[in-house]
Amino acid sequence: MNEGKVAIVTGSARGIGKAIALKLAREGYHVVISDILKDAAKETAQEIEKLGVKSLAVVADVSKAEDAGNLIKQTVEAFGQVDVLVNNAGITRDNLAIRMSEAEWDSVLNINLKGTFLCSQAAAKVMMKKRSGRIINIASVSGILGTAGQANYASSKAGVIALTKAFARELGARNITVNAVAPGYIATEMTEKLPENVKEEYLKQIPLKRAGTPEDVANVVAFLASDAASYVTGTTLIVSGGLVM
Ligand code: NAD
Numbered sequence: 001m002n003e004g005k006v007a008i009v010t011g012s013a014r015g016i017g018k019a020i021a022l023k024l025a026r027e028g029y030h031v032v033i034s035d036i037l038k039d040a041a042k043e044t045a046q047e048i049e050k051l052g053v054k055s056l057a058v059v060a061d062v063s064k065a066e067d068a069g070n071l072i073k074q075t076v077e078a079f080g081q082v083d084v085l086v087n088n089a090g091i092t093r094d095n096l097a098i099r100m101s102e103a104e105w106d107s108v109l110n111i112n113l114k115g116t117f118l119c120s121q122a123a124a125k126v127m128m129k130k131r132s133g134r135i136i137n138i139a140s141v142s143g144i145l146g147t148a149g150q151a152n153y154a155s156s157k158a159g160v161i162a163l164t165k166a167f168a169r170e171l172g173a174r175n176i177t178v179n180a181v182a183p184g185y186i187a188t189e190m191t192e193k194l195p196e197n198v199k200e201e202y203l204k205q206i207p208l209k210r211a212g213t214p215e216d217v218a219n220v221v222a223f224l225a226s227d228a229a230s231y232v233t234g235t236t237l238i239v240s241g242g243l244v245m
Contacts, residue, residue, distance in 0.1 A: 001027060001028050002024075002027050002028035002029050002083075003028045004030075005028070005029050005030070005081075005083040005084070006029065006030045006031075006032070006075065006079040006080075006081050006082055006083050006084070007021075007024045007029040007030070007031050007032070007083060007084035007085075007086065007225065008031075008032040008034060008071065008072075008075055008082060008084070008085050008086065008119075008123065009021045009024070009031060009032070009033065009034065009086040009088055010034045010035070010060070010062050010071075010085075010086065010087055010088050010089040010115070010119055011034070011035055011062070011088045011089030011090060012031075012033045012034060012035060012041070012044060012086075012088060013033065013035035013037040013040035013041040013043075013044050014035075014037070014040055014044070014188075014189060015188040015189055015190060015214060016088060016138065016183065016186060016188055016214040016217050016218070017035070017086070017088040017089070017138075018044050018214070019213075019214030019215050019217065019218040020086055020088060020214075020217070020218040020221050020222075021033055021044060021048060022047070022048065022051070022218070023215070023218035023219065023221070023222050024084070024086075024218075024221075024222060024225065025048045025051045025053050025055070026051055027222055027225075027226075028053065029053060029083070029084065029225075030053050030054040030055065030079055031045075031048050031053065031055050032055070032056045032057075032058060032071070032074075032075050032078075032079075033045045033048065033055060033056070033057045033058070034057075034058045034059075034060045034062075034071050034089075035057075035059065035060075035089070036059065036060070036061050038057075038059050041057040041058075041059065042057045044057070045057040054078075054079070056074065056075070056078050056079075058070070058071050058074050058075070061111075061115075062087075062089045062111060062115030062116070062118060062119055063110040063111045063114055063115045063118070064118075065118050068115070068118035068119045068121075068122050069118075069122050071119065071122070072119070072122040072123050072125075072126060076126055081126070081130060082123050082126045082127060082133065083127075083132070083133060083134065084133070084134045084135075084136070084225045085119060085120065085123040085127075085133070085134070085135045085136070086136045086137075086138070086221060086225075087115070087116040087119055087120060087135070087136070087137045087138060087160075088138040089111060089112075089115055090111060090112045090115075090138060090140075090156075090190075091107065091108060091111050091112065091190075092108065092150065092153050092190060093107055093108050093152060093153070094149045094150055094153065095149065095152075096148075096149060097151040100151060100152060104152055105151075105152045108152040108153050108156050109152060109155065109156050109159075111156075112153070112156035112157065112159075112160065113155075113156040113159040113160060113163065116137050116160050116163060117163060120135050120137075120163070120167055120178070123135065124167070124171055124176065127171075127174070127176050128171070128174045128176070131174050131175050132174075132175045132176065133171075133174075133175075133176040133177075134176070134177055134178075134179075134224065134225050135164075135167060135171075135176065135177070135178040135179075136178075136179055136180070136181065136221050136224050136225060137160050137163070137164050137178070137179070137180040137181070138160075138180070138181055138183065138217070138221075139157045139160040139161050139164070139180040139181065139182040139236055140153070140154075140157040140182055140183060141182050141183070141184045141238060141240050141243060141244040142154045142157050143155075143156070143157025143158040143159075143160060143161050143182065144158070144161070144182060144236075144238070144244055145244060146158070157182070160180060161180055161182070161236050164178050164179060164180040164234065164236065165178075165234045168233040168234030169234065172233055172234075177224075177229070177230070177232060177233040178233055178234065179224045179229075179232060179233060179234065179235050179236070179237065180235070180236040180237070181217060181220050181221055181224070181236070181237050181239055182236050182237070182238045182239065182240070182244070183212060183216075183217050183239050183240065184202075184206065184212060184238070184239065184240025184241060184243040184244060185199075185202040185203075185206065185211050185212060185240070185241075185243060186211060186212040186213065186214060186216070186217060187211040187212070187213060187214075188214060191211075199211075202243065205243055206240070206241040206242060206243045207241060207242030207243075208241035208242055209241075210241065211241075212239060212240065212241055216239055217239050220237055220239050224237070
């Protein structure tokens with residue numbers, strides 16, 4: 001169905017990014033795996049190739065303009081085009097706002113928000129020439145709620161939601177859609193380290209009474225990449241089992 005199309009997923013060596021990469025590969029996309037984790041990225045790329053599509057592992061720190069540019073350049077050299085960019089790379093550095101260090105603030109904003117901007121800008125230049133493309137940004141319900149203990153993370157993800165709208169407005173005339181997905185509590189290595197009482201509290205508040213899986217998020221990303229979503233742009237789809245409505 002998507003034979004010959006090319007998708008890039010940042011931060012896809014593991015977790016939600018890896019699930020997105022596998023889902024898109026199963027739907028026929030060639031998938032570029034990008035991460036700062038070199039060995040894990042290579043392993044994921046090998047897993048992708050077993051599904052019968054092509055893959056490429058590119059080591060790139062999304063917070064660096066040079067790396068973001070290089071990621072798109074290597075993709076175009078290998079495959080000639082970029083049809084879908086999924087900005088998934090992200091980190092948390094939780095702390096109370098009054099105790100938060102400048103380094104905790106900067107690292108989260110640089111990777112989550114600036115990284116999304118840099119990769120989108122580089123990919124958009126290629127997509128604009130083809131007059132088609134999909135950019136899908138992984139935000140978070142934290143960017144809607146402004147979660148306590150996550151002033152840096154919540155601000156970065158609120159920024160991602162605004163950035164999604166700005167890019168959607170600027171790129172719509174070139175037939176490029178830009179959307180965000182805001183996951184709630186998803187079971188990955190990122191949330192594994194949360195204290196047990198916090199996890200229990202989340203489960204109490206989630207109407208569907210379970211943590212989300214990386215596949216729950218990947219399915220929605222695949223929808224936004226598909227032809228079925230061709231008239232959807234600038235929106236944020238919440239994938240939280242009802243935690244946030
Ligand atoms: P994860 O920590 O398991 O995976 C994140 C991946 O990003 C890792 O492979 C990591 O190496 C990579 N990465 C980190 N810094 C990078 C950088 N500078 N450049 C490139 N890659 C980098 O986390 P996850 O739970 O899979 O999260 C994926 C995305 O989903 C993130 O944007 C996160 O904020 C978002 N999210 C997660 C949850 C959740 O509950 N897990 C909820 C809402 C949003």
